[in-house]
Amino acid sequence: MALTPKNELSREEKRAKEENAQQEALLREVDDAVRQGDAEAFLNQWGKPLLGVLLAGLAAFGGYLYWESRQEAAMERDAETLVGALDQIQAGNLDSGFDRLEGLAGEDGGGAAVAAVLMRAGIAEQRGDSAQASEMFKRVANNEDAAPALRDLARLRDVALNYDGMKSAEIVAALKPLAVPGKPYFASAGELLAHTYLDQGKKAEAGALFAQIAQDKDAPETLRSRARQMAGVLGVDAIEDVDALLEEQGVEREEAAGDNAAAATE
Structure with a gap:
């Protein structure tokens, strides 16, 4: 059996590789041409609308910056x-x-x-x-x-x-929505509303509202003090923590007890 010389086999392999490389290059060129053709077709069809959208977006952004x-x-x-x-x-x-x-x-x-x-x-x-x-x-x-x-x-x-100069019913209608605990002007609105309740003879409603104001820690202390006194006059205990109240006013419990005892003997 005749054997193919090694040098001839090498030439055939080399030729095959060259042919494969040429085919791959040709395929790439064809693929690039197809891609380029698709891009050109896409731009021909959609280029102007896309440019219009881009320009409109830039104009809108510029308008926003100007407005800002x-x-x-x-x-x-x-x-x-x-x-x-x-x-x-x-x-x-x-x-x-x-x-x-x-x-x-x-x-x-x-x-x-x-x-x-x-x-x-x-x-x-x-x-x-x-x-x-x-x-x-x-x-x-x-x-x-x-x-x-x-x-x-x-x-x-x-x-x-x-x-x-207002009627009590008008005052109640105007202030009742504001005189709610947690509202920004609860204490001020509540004080006016409570006095209006007193004018209407509604002592229970007035006393309860004064007590709520006295316990509102966000209210000014002068307003809380007035409300506490009014609640007491109306028979409503507005003091939740006696010790805390005495501490706020800088009074010791023993001193307060002595003052009460002295007042009781007079």
């Missing part, structure tokens, strides 16, 4: 107006502070505008113009875009301003 810069500038301007007015008010220049806030108070919606209206209402009240102050307080109280806490404050201030 305008908002920041407006906020800074409003803050400067409020601070300037406060400086005038603290210096005793009520008329100047009132006039400075006029433009801002005439705007709609924003928290700075609501604050400006409340400040002008306070100035009007100090100047003795109750009608103008009440109108401004009502404006804030009825403004659905204002923060709930500011609306509650305006309603409370308006009731306090017109308390003597």
Whole structure:
């Protein structure tokens, strides 16, 4: 049997490898051409719409940046107006502070505008113009875009301003939603409401409300003290912890006991 020489076998293997390499290169070229053709076809069909979407997105982003810069500038301007007015008010220049806030108070919606209206209402009240102050307080109280806490404050201030001329039923209707433990102005609204209950002859409701105010640790101590005294007059014990109360007032239990004994022998 004849044997194939090793050098001829090597040439055949080499030729086969070259042919395989050429085929692979050809396939890559064909694949690249196909890919390029697909890309060109895709761009021809969708290039313009995609470019339009991209440009619209860039325009929207630019518009947002412009709007944001305008908002920041407006906020800074409003803050400067409020601070300037406060400086005038603290210096005793009520008329100047009132006039400075006029433009801002005439705007709609924003928290700075609501604050400006409340400040002008306070100035009007100090100047003795109750009608103008009440109108401004009502404006804030009825403004659905204002923060709930500011609306509650305006309603409370308006009731306090017109308390003597209001019917008890009107006062109860206005203050009862505010005189709830946990609400921002519970203690102040509750005190007015409790006195209204007394005017209506509802001593039990008044005493219970005074007791709640006396136990409200977030309320000013002067208000809690008044409420505690009123609750006691109405026969309601508003003291939860005697020792804690004595400690707050800087009185020792022995000293308090001695004072009570002395009062009992008099």
